[in-house]
Amino acid sequence: MDPAEHFLWLGAKLGRRPHGPQGARFDAPVLTGQQRYDAFFIDGTNGTASTSYRVDLIAQGLADIGWKVGSCSFKQAAEALGAADFSCRFLIIHRAYDFEAMRDTILDLRSRGTVIVYDVDDLVFDLDVLPYVDAYHHMPDTHRRMFERSFLAVREFVLNADVCTTSTEFLANELRKVGKRAYRVRNSIARDTIDAFDRLAVRFEKRPSPFVVGYYSGTKTHQADFAVVAPALIDFMEDHDDVVFRLVGALDLADYPQLAAWARPVTGAPRVITGSLMPHAVMLRDQLTCDLIIAPLEIGNPFCEAKSELKFFEAALARCPVIAAATTTFIAATDGGRLASLAASTTDWRSAFEAIYSDYDAALERAEAAFSWVCEFYSQHAAAREARTAYEDFWGAEALFTDTSTRLSC
Template structure:
């Protein structure tokens, strides 16, 4: 991953470069929460506000972080499960007068919702070990939240869930958004599509960018319509990036299904730009309404049309029929047929793609987030 090149010394230097100083802590770099919640904010401040000290850290950096606490104004603890090592850091932070904030991008802190989450994520529930793991995961996340002064999250719906679980915690919203490097790459990819007039290569590729191996039931919502479309139209191809969910319905068309491994956040934008239609099917329940809209804005930023389930975040992000399409479970055949028709008209596709791109850069561009970040950490 691209951020592996940032050594601990480099990050400590970034933290010390100015005042105030803000540190973000995550358990371990991964292809999920880390980029948007822990890496992007300090990267944004480094470019937009170089007078502020900001850097990210992970569990193995805690000993070094403890030594820096006397100079750190705010420590944002991102989705970190409580344990003895974190407890030592929190005690030291309290002693140093460092404010502690809890950042969470999923409903993984309320044990009352464990069963719903396991069902949504298609996780096994047939043995005690599974229940032990997930109840411990949620409980330890809640233990971390209770030791913080305020919370930060991605949208209003999840903010309300945090407020319900922890009524004493003020909650601020910093949406998932593009860091400067993601935005730069995305604008270049959009410019390349604009130069060729959004003309395709003949085949039409639909992309599904799953990210984690927990979306079997989500993908299944769109599979029947996808299978019918691919059976009827031999020019339609499917690209799956990440973890391909099992699907018997697609087997007859598997010669037109391309499966790619997980991509780093910058190359992912290229892979999304290469498809004409992006799909983001989700089950519609309490847990999925807490999910952010990033699958839409990642695609719109590179000029790719999106069809998504109308969860609250997608309804807030997408102007239905204008910047993307919202499709309930029974509407996927129509939405896919409409998208295929749109792709066949490059001028119409270009007009819509430009509108969607302009909208997401205005709402999810890095420059727009600086004030939100500073307000959320109490420094605005």
């Protein structure tokens, strides 16, 4: 995407400053005089796909309700937090990996009453989960060892934080199993993005032809997720010649010869259209080209069960019918299947495809209800309310047992 277009579409609305390609992800906060932040966020990923969900939107939502909020990247944390006049009630560290680099700073801030919050949005703190991570099995040995070390590094932060926040209730329960007080703070959608899609309320009034089924797989970590839906999708496409599959991301079609053949037919137009990874804002708009979006995950796989529902709520922005894996998180997010079809097996997927294709009017009505639901429950304001409740609930609970200004343990 053209950088200027990206800035005008998204960056300016999020308060970004334009900078060159080698610029820092965040501008370091300017600390003058006695600063007292209610919440200060450190992005341990230094700017990845999760930054918007776990730092930017929550921080902006808290600022909108009157909190004094700051943020910086992990690379800038030593300078920002080391300022003589820096103080905050809650320090939220999102997915950082180097605890030793922050140990002294954490001890110092904790001694002055700051609550240390560690935020993690994947099940990446339990080595027992590694066999369930599909991408892990495709890594060379050196990458596997690095991946394992990253789990241990996250676990060290988890164990040394006062409290943890995370993106799903499943993950919160896993954190509680290791003895941490944990709260769910949902992933969300920017207010301006919701407003933009509210103005783009253009949908077919009947089933279109060709009928486009979309899958936004992201990085090459979802081969096993797609395995359950693939036979159902192929069967569905064989039964209906006007069905086209739109695949955006790094999914490898080599495991599915029929889909690969449809992507490069000897004659005729392709029935599988592939696209590379897109900037987030572009991907959201690209969903408007689809008539049905799928969100497959492996049922019962703890790493997948911990995944958030963003593939549902972002598809709902486009008022597009959705079929999602029947994970605990998707079941809750779709109000028990009221707002999207749920599938736990290949048979379920095949039935869901046919039901939506056969009665597309009903599917569109459900998608409209999903859009309204998502605008209310997945806005940045909803995420900020959850964050405020989590932080203040822990603050209040701690005050019952200890003077937070003298906590020194780490």
